[in-house]
Amino acid sequence: xxxxxxxxxxxxxxxxxxxxxxxxxxxxxxxxxxxxxxxxxxxxxxxxxxxxxxxxxxxxxxxxxxxxxxxxxxxxxxxxxxxxxxxxxxxxxxxxxxxxxxxxxxxxxxxxxxxxxxxxxxxxxxxxxxxxxxxxxxxxxxxxxxxxxxxxxxxxxxxxxxxxxxxxxxxxxxxxxxxxxxxxxxxxxxxxxxxxxxxxxxxxxxxxxxxxxxxxxxxxxxxxxxxxxxxxxxxxxxxxxxxxxxxxxxxxxxxxxxxxxxxxxxxxxxxxxxxxxxxxxxxxxxxxxxxxxxxxxxxxxxxxxxxxxxxxxxxxxxxxxxxxxxx
Numbered sequence: 001x002x003x004x005x006x007x008x009x010x011x012x013x014x015x016x017x018x019x020x021x022x023x024x025x026x027x028x029x030x031x032x033x034x035x036x037x038x039x040x041x042x043x044x045x046x047x048x049x050x051x052x053x054x055x056x057x058x059x060x061x062x063x064x065x066x067x068x069x070x071x072x073x074x075x076x077x078x079x080x081x082x083x084x085x086x087x088x089x090x091x092x093x094x095x096x097x098x099x100x101x102x103x104x105x106x107x108x109x110x111x112x113x114x115x116x117x118x119x120x121x122x123x124x125x126x127x128x129x130x131x132x133x134x135x136x137x138x139x140x141x142x143x144x145x146x147x148x149x150x151x152x153x154x155x156x157x158x159x160x161x162x163x164x165x166x167x168x169x170x171x172x173x174x175x176x177x178x179x180x181x182x183x184x185x186x187x188x189x190x191x192x193x194x195x196x197x198x199x200x201x202x203x204x205x206x207x208x209x210x211x212x213x214x215x216x217x218x219x220x221x222x223x224x225x226x227x228x229x230x231x232x233x234x235x236x237x238x239x240x241x242x243x244x245x246x247x248x249x250x251x252x253x254x255x256x257x258x259x260x261x262x263x264x265x266x267x268x269x270x271x272x273x274x275x276x277x278x279x280x281x282x283x284x285x286x287x288x289x290x291x292x293x294x295x296x297x298x299x300x301x302x303x304x305x306x307x308x309x310x311x312x313x314x315x316x317x318x319x320x321x322x323x324x325x326x327x
Contacts, residue, residue, distance in 0.1 A: 198321075
């Protein structure tokens with residue numbers, strides 16, 4: 001198969017490219033390198049530097065590569081930034097997706113797997129969260145991802161385009177080969193922030209609230225290894241190749257770990273004291289976010305291999321201690 005990966009120089013995109021190439025697929029990447037890294041691109045992938053909002057550029061790549069399917073990671077994803085600069089998110093995430101769909105229709109490419117997010121649910125009404133639960137985003141980022149899902153749905157209804165939307169929870173960890181991993185600037189994810197302490201980049205880790213209705217008072221999240229996410233995207237392509245209809249799936253481990261549990265596990269893995277600093281709650285942080293991935297397991301045949309928090313953090317630490325400042 002020939003697969004076009006949009007945002008293939010980013011965190012989850014680069015891991016998916018590695019997974020595809022290891023399986024012998026032909027992979028092309030489009031990335032504007034706004035948040036992606038040239039060093040994260042697999043040497044066997046074809047790379048086109050450009051922006052998906054550039055329709056002429058997109059048409060040229062689609063005509064040249066004519067992929068069997070597209071995987072779409074090209075979106076801005078910082079919750080805090082999305083609240084202070086919402087139009088940036090509507091422009092890149094929504095307008096970019098509209099240009100992409102127009103180009104796919106024009107060039108007769110009809111299969112796409114889309115990187116969505118648990119942020120579409122907002123404050124959950126049930127735990128674990130099901131795909132059929134209400135979607136009430138509490139930030140612009142989640143709102144734009146939900147709007148992208150709706151754009152796929154209505155376009156799919158009006159054409160032969162079929163899509164799979166993957167709503168994932170807390171992506172974490174790094175490739176087992178240690179060549180690629182997580183490198184954001186600014187960094188907002190918990191595990192890399194914790195690992196900055198043993199890497200001597202900061203003196204403590206902040207815990208935002210310790211009075212939640214959870215066993216130890218800190219927020220509980222579902223952590224899913226980036227390589228497990230990559231494999232789910234490939235299974236989603238295979239699902240579409242078999243002629244199945246468009247669908248939406250949650251991706252998570254189905255179990256939650258509190259902030260304190262993650263810190264304690266990081267202490268164990270790094271063999272380093274990691275002082276914690278209790279701060280005020282952040283606005284909009286739900287107490288618990290845990291996914292039900294039963295549907296993905298049943299219909300895609302997907303099962304997380306990295307379901308042990310210690311192994312997840314060990315893979316992340318293997319990357320961060322060798323790349324304290326990213327690529």
